[in-house]
Amino acid sequence: MGDPLCTPGNHSSSINSTSDQEQNLIPPRNGQEVYFRVMGFWRITQYNALFDRAIFYLAGTGNECQHLWSELDYRWTATRLGDPLQIKKEIQLFSDPNFNGTPYKVNASMPSIIPHVRVGSLFFSGNHSWRLFSEPNYKGETTCFSPQVQGRDWGITYKYTNNLIVGSVKEGC
Numbered sequence: 001m002g003d004p005l006c007t008p009g010n011h012s013s014s015i016n017s018t019s020d021q022e023q024n025l026i027p028p029r030n031g032q033e034v035y036f037r038v039m040g041f042w043r044i045t046q047y048n049a050l051f052d053r054a055i056f057y058l059a060g061t062g063n064e065c066q067h068l069w070s071e072l073d074y075r076w077t078a079t080r081l082g083d084p085l086q087i088k089k090e091i092q093l094f095s096d097p098n099f100n101g102t103p104y105k106v107n108a109s110m111p112s113i114i115p116h117v118r119v120g121s122l123f124f125s126g127n128h129s130w131r132l133f134s135e136p137n138y139k140g141e142t143t144c145f146s147p148q149v150q151g152r153d154w155g156i157t158y159k160y161t162n163n164l165i166v167g168s169v170k171e172g173c
Contacts, residue, residue: 006037006065018084025076034068036060040086041123041156043079043099046072055098059156083125086154091124091145091169093117093132097160110169112136117166123158129173136167144173 015023017039027046028034036044038060046054054071081099082092088107095101097120104117113136124130127147134140143164149155 006035015078017080020080020084022077022079025078027073027076028070029073032070034070035065036068037062037065040084041081041158043081044068045077045079046070047075047077048072049074057099057158059158061152061155082123082156086125086156088125089128089171091122091128091130093119093166093169094121096120099123099158106130106169109171111138113167113169119161119164119166121158121160123156125154125156127153127155128171131170131173132164132166133168133170134165138168138170140167146173 015025022045025044036058038058039062041059042057044056044058046056052072056068058066058068060066082088083090090105090107092103092105094103095118099121101120104113116134119132122145124145124147127149129144129146131138131142131144133142143161145157145159147155148157
């Protein structure tokens with residue numbers, strides 16, 4: 001909660017940034033504005049009293065304050081996705097959009113993925129690029145994903161895709 005400068009106050013909430021477990025946040029009340037100073041890649045889930053939910057994703061390097069729309073105000077949680085230091089050489093492929101489904105983790109070139117993986121979204125950390133191929137042995141249609149870390153060796157790059165079929169993954173583009 002708070003202001004657009006993320007000034008700490010009696011509504012600020014601290015979470016364990018190294019944990020990848022779902023953590024409770026203080027939900028806003030009475031139309032309060034919500035801002036986060038985000039370091040890494042986070043899933044924010046908002047629930048109402050009937051446990052309907054709204055899911056938002058925030059990514060950042062800790063140097064800017066981000067506004068988050070308050071859709072539901074009964075319970076809020078935060079879950080960190082990926083490496084807390086944002087340097088690990090790993091790409092996580094999700095079968096569904098919005099980083100849903102079981103992640104398929106790759107941390108080095110992989111000439112064959114059997115069965116092929118359908119990718120609806122993905123993210124990776126660090127200053128690494130990844131090339132995805134539709135067939136085993138680095139053949140078929142290919143898509144390169146370059147890091148968007150703005151000259152740093154750390155950071156998160158995330159993409160929503162159009163259901164790529166992946167049969168192999170190569171580090172580098």
